Amino acid sequence: MRRFELAALCLAVPAAFAAAWGIDPGLQFLLVEALVLFLMAQMWNLAAGYAGQVSFGQQLFVGAGAYALFAIANATAVPVWVVLAVVPVLVGLAAIPLGMVMFHLKHAYFAIGMWVVAEIAQQLVLITPWLGGTGGLTLRPNGEPMQGFPEQLVLGLALFGSVALVVGLRVFLRTPMGLATLAMRDNPAAAEGAGVDIRRLHLILFALTAAGTALAGAMYYTTTLYTSPLDAFQVNWIVATMFIVVIGGIGTLTGPAIGTVLMITLREVMTAYGFSGDQYWIVMGLISIVTLLFLPRGLWPALQAVLSRPRATT
Amino acid sequence: MIATLADILFQGLTLGGLYGMIGAGLALSYGILKVVQLAHGEFITLGAFLAVGAVALVPWLPLPAALAAAFVGCAALGVVTQAAAVERAMSFRDPVVPMLVTFGLSIILRNGLVETVGADLRGLDIGGLAQANVTIAGLTLGLLPLVSLGIALVAFAGLGLLVFRTRLGREIRAVSDRPDIAALMGIRVTHVHLIVAGLSAGLAAIAGVLLAMRASVSPFSGIGHLLIAFEVVVLGGLGSIKGVLLAGLLLGMTQVISARIDPNAGLLYVHLVFFAALVWRALRGGLR
Numbered sequence: 001m002r003r004f005e006l007a008a009l010c011l012a013v014p015a016a017f018a019a020a021w022g023i024d025p026g027l028q029f030l031l032v033e034a035l036v037l038f039l040m041a042q043m044w045n046l047a048a049g050y051a052g053q054v055s056f057g058q059q060l061f062v063g064a065g066a067y068a069l070f071a072i073a074n075a076t077a078v079p080v081w082v083v084l085a086v087v088p089v090l091v092g093l094a095a096i097p098l099g100m101v102m103f104h105l106k107h108a109y110f111a112i113g114m115w116v117v118a119e120i121a122q123q124l125v126l127i128t129p130w131l132g133g134t135g136g137l138t139l140r141p142n143g144e145p146m147q148g149f150p151e152q153l154v155l156g157l158a159l160f161g162s163v164a165l166v167v168g169l170r171v172f173l174r175t176p177m178g179l180a181t182l183a184m185r186d187n188p189a190a191a192e193g194a195g196v197d198i199r200r201l202h203l204i205l206f207a208l209t210a211a212g213t214a215l216a217g218a219m220y221y222t223t224t225l226y227t228s229p230l231d232a233f234q235v236n237w238i239v240a241t242m243f244i245v246v247i248g249g250i251g252t253l254t255g256p257a258i259g260t261v262l263m264i265t266l267r268e269v270m271t272a273y274g275f276s277g278d279q280y281w282i283v284m285g286l287i288s289i290v291t292l293l294f295l296p297r298g299l300w301p302a303l304q305a306v307l308s309r310p311r312a313t314t
Numbered sequence: 315m316i317a318t319l320a321d322i323l324f325q326g327l328t329l330g331g332l333y334g335m336i337g338a339g340l341a342l343s344y345g346i347l348k349v350v351q352l353a354h355g356e357f358i359t360l361g362a363f364l365a366v367g368a369v370a371l372v373p374w375l376p377l378p379a380a381l382a383a384a385f386v387g388c389a390a391l392g393v394v395t396q397a398a399a400v401e402r403a404m405s406f407r408d409p410v411v412p413m414l415v416t417f418g419l420s421i422i423l424r425n426g427l428v429e430t431v432g433a434d435l436r437g438l439d440i441g442g443l444a445q446a447n448v449t450i451a452g453l454t455l456g457l458l459p460l461v462s463l464g465i466a467l468v469a470f471a472g473l474g475l476l477v478f479r480t481r482l483g484r485e486i487r488a489v490s491d492r493p494d495i496a497a498l499m500g501i502r503v504t505h506v507h508l509i510v511a512g513l514s515a516g517l518a519a520i521a522g523v524l525l526a527m528r529a530s531v532s533p534f535s536g537i538g539h540l541l542i543a544f545e546v547v548v549l550g551g552l553g554s555i556k557g558v559l560l561a562g563l564l565l566g567m568t569q570v571i572s573a574r575i576d577p578n579a580g581l582l583y584v585h586l587v588f589f590a591a592l593v594w595r596a597l598r599g600g601l602r
Contacts, residue, residue, distance in 0.1 A: 054410050056352075056417070104596035108350040108413055112544045113592065116585050119541060123582035235537060239421055246414055278425040285422035292415050293402050 005167045012163035020156035028151050032223050034264045035158035039216040040237065041244040041256040042165055047209040049251030050185045051202055054107075056238050057114025058213055060121050063232035064091045065214030066221040067125060070137040077142045080222065081153070087218045092211030099206040103199065115238075122233035136228025139221070151223040158219055165212070166253055181205065185251055239281070243288050249298030258300050320453055322574065326567035328459035331466040332524050333569075334562025336539055337546025338473060338555075339517035345552045346490040346510045348409065349400060352416040354518055355540030356423035359533060361388045361519025362526035363427065366436050377440045381465070384519040392515025393508050395419055401507060420536065427533035437530035444527065462524040469520055474555050476513075486510060538581055545588040 019031065040058065048054040065087050073083045098117070105113045125131050139146050172178040180201055183191035192198050217237075221227045244263055249255020263284065270280045295302045336358060343351040351357075361384040368383040369375050399419065403412040446457035477483040488496040489506045497503050525531055525539070542565065550561035565584050572583035 048410075054413070101593050101596055105592070107409065108344070109548060111413065112350070112352075112541070113548075116541055116545065116588060120582065120585045120589060123580055123585070126580075127576075127578060127582070239417075242414065242417065246418075276429070278429045281425040282422050282429070285418040285425070288418040289399055289415050289422075292411055292418070293399060296406050296408065296411050 005170060008163055009167055012160045015163075016156035016160040019159050020152040023155075025149070025151065028155050029223065030264070030268075032151055032155050032158055032220065034260055035155070035162050036216045036220040037240055037244060037263070038162055038256060038260040039158065039165060039219075040213050040241045041248075041260060042162075042169070042253070043209045043212040043216070044238075044241045045245045045250060045252075045256050046169070046212075047205060049245065049255075050181050051205040052185065052188065053202065053206065054111045055114040056111050056242075057116070057118040058209075058241055059233050059235060059237040060114065060118035061091060061095070061210045061213035062217035062220075062237045063118070063121060063125070063227075063229070064094070064210075065217035066227040066232040067131060067137070068214065069218040069222065070139055070227055071131065073139065073141045074137065074143065080139070080141045080146070080150075084215070084218055084222065088211035088215040091214035092207040095207045095210030096203060098210075099203050103202060103206075118233055122229050125229040125233070132228070134229065136226060136231070139225045139227075146225055150225070154219045154223050158216075161215075166257075169253055177201065177204075243284050245298070246288050247291050247299060249300030249302075251297070252300050255298050255300040259298075262299075317453070322570055324453075324455055325459065326570040327563065328463040328566075329528075329570055330563030330566030331463040331559070332521065332528065332562070333542055333546055333566045334550075334559040335466040335469060335517070335521040335524065337543045337550065337558050337562060338470065339514040339521070340540075340543040341547045341550070341552060341558055342473070342510060342517065343514040344547060346486055347400075347404065347507060347514075349404060349412045349416065351511075351514060352413060352540065353395070353420040353423055354514070354543055355536030355538070356420045356427070357388050357392065357515045357518035358522040358525065358539045358543075359427060359531055359536040360391070360423060361385070361522030362438065362531045362535075363431055363436070363522075363533075364388065364519065365523040365526060366438050367431075369438060369440060375440070377443070377461070380438075380440060381520060381523055384523045385516040388519035388522075389512040389516035393512040396508050396511035400511065401504060404507075420540075424533055424536055431533065433532060433534070435530040435532045436526065438523065438526035440527065458527055462527060465520065465524060469517065470555055470559065473513075473517070482506075482509070542581070542584065545584070549588065549591055 019028070023031070040062065044055070044058050068087045068090055069080075069083055072078065072086070073080045076083075078086075102110055102113055102117070126134055131137065173182060180191065180196040183194065183196060184198060184201060188198060217232065221232065240263065244259035245256055246259075247262060248257065248259025266283070267280055270283065291298060339357070340351060340354045343349055343354070364384040364387045365380040368380050372379075399415050400412055403415040406412075443458045443461065444456075447454050448457050448460065449455070475483075477486060485496070485501045485506050486509070488499065488501055489503050489510075493503050496506075521539075522531070525535075545565060546558055546561045548561075549564065550557035550559070565587065568587045569581070569584050572579055576583075
């Protein structure tokens with residue numbers, strides 16, 4: 001681990017504590033949402049940008065994380081925070097057989113096939129009485145109402161987790177498996193020729209993506225204390241995730257951070273000026289299309305190219 | 315009992331034709347342009363709302379005129395979006411770019427629809443067609459499903475004739491197979507792309523009008539329609555009009571039977587049948 005990565009991790013700890021106890025609740029909810037979206041975007045980016053698995057079914061893992069947390073925490077005496085740690089492991093493991101089936105679909109077929117799976121999961125939860133059906137579930141650990149202010153701890157966790165994820169991914173990309181991932185991103189056929197087991201690597205990244213997205217979803221719904229199929233499995237999760245990655249910069253670690261800041265800022269500004277949610281999504285759609293047409297790799301790689309140009313000439 | 319069975323068969327057959335119709339435009343776009351048109355569901359919904367709007371303006375409007383209005387409106391939008399965005403996106407080596415562009419397009423269209431027409435469910439009833447019946451060999455059949463099946467079949471036949479029997483169809487197939495060679499032969503490739511995009515959106519609009527006559531639609535119906543279209547295309551295979559119709563029949567029959575057993579299940583069983591077919595084909599190694 002490099003020195004500034006270690007420094008970032010060390011700085012993240014007091015920052016997390018400060019955010020958890022030094023900020024007013026309204027801002028805390030906004031930050032939780034932003035960080036959760038950032039985590040989801042980084043996960044989708046790992047799958048779409050690095051592994052080449054564009055999927056429109058990411059909301060499957062958001063919902064799975066939320067419902068796994070609520071179902072286990074409500075039915076057992078295990079503390080919520082322990083369940084929160086177990087949920088990503090469960091969802092990640094469950095993603096392995098799913099991946100083995102879905103990888104038979106290639107490219108666009110895989111992308112929309114995952115969407116169909118997410119719809120199936122939503123419909124199944126809708127008709128399952130012990131998961132609350134259409135009414136959804138309220139978080140009542142062991143049948144008791146939730147105590148305290150979960151958004152404080154979740155914000156601290158999400159802040160530290162976001163820094164740790166970026167550092168972790170940086171370190172990961174330097175390991176042999178990470179180098180294989182980069183090789184696969186740049187040229188899958190050549191990577192396979194050089195001995196990379198593409199299928200195995202795809203499965204590992206798919207499971208990691210599922211686990212991380214489930215954790216983000218579970219954290220988010222811990223702060224709302226309530227989840228429903230139409231909310232947890234909604235398409236807007238993947239819409240927001242995709243816009244963040246596409247605008248910020250696909251296949252880079254910094255891009256999703258830029259995308260998240262842009263997206264949340266634009267939303268807050270537009271809401272403040274009285275624009276409706278529909279108008280906000282129309283603007284986001286336009287920005288994403290313009291970005292794709294003129295900077296298909298996103299803002300951050302384009303910015304990097306501009307920033308590094310003077311240095312290259314000197 | 316037999317009457318119920320005949321009714322299920324009839325409903326499944328007509329809904330199947332409609333599902334095939336839903337898939338046709340997407341198959342055309344994916345097969346010829348190699349673009350997964352994710353705004354396809356929104357073109358379907360938009361077609362439905364264009365017809366609803368036309369009938370609201372002119373209450374005595376006959377069905378063919380409503381169909382034509384929806385077709386022309388959507389086809390124009392398909393051409394415009396192709397020219398403004400998708401065509402440029404297709405020039406990138408990465409096929410993911412056009413897919414993501416059409417995804418953005420679908421978000422714009424969906425939210426634009428909510429902004430203009432509101433989020434309510436709307437239906438379409440032209441000339442009391444929804445209540446009319448015909449009796450054939452002792453069976454009372456709704457006139458509306460028959461008419462809609464007829465329109466779907468005519469549209470399929472027309473599409474087949476256009477693609478396989480005309481000069482334009484030959485150009486379309488040439489552009490699909492080898493765009494570089496087609497350009498050398500003097501075919502205006504971009505021009506053909508625009509026509510295909512317009513045709514695809516227009517077919518979606520016809521499907522949308524038929525859907526709005528059968529059941530109501532809302533601006534959020536597009537997602538469900540896109541997924542059905544996708545399932546029809548994957549199961550039916552690209553470039554096979556017969557395959558698309560058969561896949562539509564399978565899914566339509568599934569929907570009719572499952573709605574009898576569990577009216578609250580929505581599209582669950584349609585998706586499940588599709589997924590089961592997928593797993594089966596994956597296990598047999600029959601998918602590429």
